[in-house]
Amino acid sequence: MANKNQSERVRLEISFEGGFGLAIAVSADVADKLAAAVGDGDTTSLSFEAEDGSYTMATKKIVFVKRHARESRVGFGS
Numbered sequence: 001m002a003n004k005n006q007s008e009r010v011r012l013e014i015s016f017e018g019g020f021g022l023a024i025a026v027s028a029d030v031a032d033k034l035a036a037a038v039g040d041g042d043t044t045s046l047s048f049e050a051e052d053g054s055y056t057m058a059t060k061k062i063v064f065v066k067r068h069a070r071e072s073r074v075g076f077g078s
Contacts, residue, residue, distance in 0.1 A: 038065055
């Protein structure tokens with residue numbers, strides 16, 4: 001059985017120096033590692049898998065990361 005953090009997908013918006021932005025869906029573990037790497041002045045790059053492919057990012061070029069809250073579902077339920 002997979003770890004809950006490995007199977008749960010998190011939507012991130014990442015903004016880089018120069019104005020380029022990226023929206024990706026990653027596991028909760030990857031989102032946590034990216035947040036730690038951006039906050040850690042010693043980490044220069046991070047490689048990871050996202051829903052649409054593999055990424056390697058220069059963490060010192062990241063301006064901000066927005067982690068979206070879980071989507072709420074609207075509708076009728078029991």
